[in-house]
Amino acid sequence: MTILIIIYLTCSSICLFIGFSILLNNSRQKFNRWFFIVCMNLSFWALMLSFMTAAKDAETVALYRRLTTFSWSTVFSGILYVTIFLVKKENFFKKIWSYILVFSPAVLSTYLYYSQPLKPENFVKTGFGWIIEYPETRGILRDYFFNFYYVIFTAIIILLFINWGKNTEFEREKKQSKIIVYSIIVAFILGTITDVILPNLGFVNIPELSIITNLIVVLSIWYAVIKYSFMSLNIENIVVDVFKIMNEGLIILDSKKIIVDINQGALELLGYEENEIKGKNIEIIFSNKQETDKIETLNSYEIDLLSKNYTNIPVLLSSSILDDGWGGDMGRLIIFQNHCEIRKMQNKLKEAYNGLEKRVNQRTIELKEVNAQLENEIQGRIQKEEEIKKLAFNDQLTGLANRKCFADQVNERIFESSKHKKTFSILLIDLDSFKMINDTIGYEQGEKLLIKVSERLKGILRSNDIIARATGDQFLILIEDYNCNEDIEKKCEYIINKIKEPYQFNNSEIYITASIGASIYPHHGIEAEKLLNNADIAMYKAKEKGKGRFVFFDSLMKKNLDEVMNLTNDLYRALEFNELEVYYQPQINIKSSKIVGLEALLRWNHPKLGIVSPNIFIPIAEKTGLIVSIGEWVLNTACRQVKQWQEAGVCNLSIAVNLSVNQIQSNKIVEQVSKILAETELNPEDLELEITENVLMKDTNFVVDTLKELKQLDIRIAIDDFGTEYSSLNYLKQLPLDRIKIAKCFVDGIDKNINDEAIISAIILLGKKLKLNVIAEGIEEERQQIFLKAQMCDEIQGFYYYKPMPAMEIEKILKKSNN
Incomplete structure (x- = not known):
């Protein structure tokens, strides 16, 4: 019983897969949509059979059996409807009575067997699951209608496919027909044996297997569609949608030279409405019927086409074969363009060329003038760049180099000193309590004090020393060509004493002190940022010791700073x-x-x-x-x-x-x-x-x-x-x-x-x-x-x-x- 449930669920899953694969392949095709519905019908039938098999009591089985009525009573109408589209007989459905003819048996069958379903006592549980013990009679109509409907529709389906395979010109369609006919015959025979012959011979314990026979038919149709690329010759199945919006004319012919599709460009050029020309032979647009043979040459050529009002239209026409991929000729694709329009375009191009040549000459003169202007602009930009460079590397208040410029110069000194084994010192000077002075005398006077300090520092340095303003109240000095550390100490003391001297502001004097941190290349670093950072550490150590003094950097300071951090x-x-x-x-x-x-x-x-x-x-x-x-x-x-x-x-x-x-x-x-x-x-x-x-x-x-x-x-x-x-x-x-x-x-x-x-x-x-x-x-x-x-x-x-x-x-x- 478990195996039977698995078989039913597998059938349901297969139907789901087939249905969605066909629908997602091209949901615009009517055939694909109806084939999807048939697959969903069979999937539901198989699912209900699995529920019936797993049910614990006959009442539940009877309920699920009644629900399956919607599937098995309509499936043959659905397959017939799909078959009519597959064999290209869709014109059959132009009249309303054709729909009644195809679907009325399904409606009647659903009514008969849903309105008077099998009762719980008609179901017997066996080792294979629940089987049906049909009552002796439920009336002539209910006893025989479904079998009549099943046999007649199956026969019609087989005949339609046989006729299609016999009359088609395409090899792929013949192969599709054979596969589907054989599978339907096999399914019909198997269904007849399992559902009719064996029960009449006394084998009543056979579970319901008709879902499997129907699945065989669906699988064969699906395989034929996938394997042999079932295609209707229409614009939806050919990758030419883009041509629908072309200004050029486009016409698609089938193998019999019947117009199956035409774009708006062709309709406007020929003067037809789509329903007036679609389905007609291509001869309708040729003034000379023999000229239709030129379509077979697959070349581009000039020809006159005949419009709706019988006027000749000169066009440039080309054609190509529509191949189904199996060697079959599905038809032709014709593209044409109004030759008058081409000539007009050629004349316009010639005029455009002449006009362009004049404009080029005129533009050449203008460019010479522009080049002269550009030369002047370039000179102006060079001057601007120099000004920007000055702004980027110089302090705007004091005119000294800024920290970035100073760091670049330090890097240059490092390069030179490393080659000649020289040394130099970096001094970081910080004005003590400058914020308090700034708050006291005001921001503007504070800036003037900074200018005075910078001028005093410039006045006490040698020509080869470098000075810069690092930040608000900090200055940097690079000193080289000294004999020993004592020289640097004397220099620092001299700087501190000079900064201590009073600064004249109107009728008053301002006093300020400074703290200095010193680092020496290469002992305290071989990179500019390292030397500057170490000088900064030494400067803060000088401030800790009471301000107004200088301190040389040593590794212990860095270690202590790291420990504090x-x-x-x-x-x-x-x-x-x-x-x-x-x-x-x-x-x-x-x-x-x-x-x-x-x-x-x-x-x-x-x-x-x-x-x-x-x-x-x-x-x-x-x-x-x-x-x-x-x-x-x-x-x-x-x-x-x-x-x-x-x-x-x-x-x-x-x-x-x-x-x-x-x-x-x-x-x-x-x-x-x-x-x-x-x-x-x-x-x-x-x-x-x-x-x-x-x-x-x-x-x-x-x-x-x-x-x-x-x-x-x-x-x-x-x-x-x-x-x-x-x-x-x-x-x-x-x-x-x-x-x-x-x-x-x-x-x-x-x-x-x-x-x-x-x-x-x-x-x-x-x-x-x-x-x-x-x-x-x-x-x-x-x-x-x-x-x-x-x-x-x-x-x-x-x-x-x-x-x-x-x-x-x-x-x-x-x-x-x-x-």
């Missing part, structure tokens, strides 16, 4: 990958030696470098702006941890957290602190924020106002590293401070430097007078603790008591301290 890149992902950790250092009451508070300190557990010192990565975080997000994370983490310890009864201490300049200037610090206190539910009085004195160096009023807003949240504020940066007694009375923190640099001087001891005593006394708590950090030795206790310092912290520790370790200490 790598750390910067790693720091961007440190927070995301949980590499940052908060350590806690206890703060001790100096009288009772008990822990009274904690300070949160940030540590970075680098995956490759291990613990990175805060002194290294905190400045990087501040430069990149990462300190804002990192600082917020530290504050959140510390507050949450202390709150957990308080709730767990581990401690009841306050926590001190450092704030950076960037955090305070972010305009969001008050909102962040307020939000974190609300989320962690930490008592504001248990939070202390530490700021350093350098915070006050940038927009003091804004900082003071921000700290006052923070103070309104009931938190405490401390000043860290007091006395090391911007110590001013004025800001002490403005800031809402609760505590002063003595810097470690002063604590280190106890018992070593009386000045440090005096400063510590003064800070403690000042704190007492201002009613501020005083704490000292960095206590590492007992003598420091004794001195601070004698000076009545309130609290201390440092390695003498506890080092900074992770949360788990400090928790153990806090629990032990409580016990």
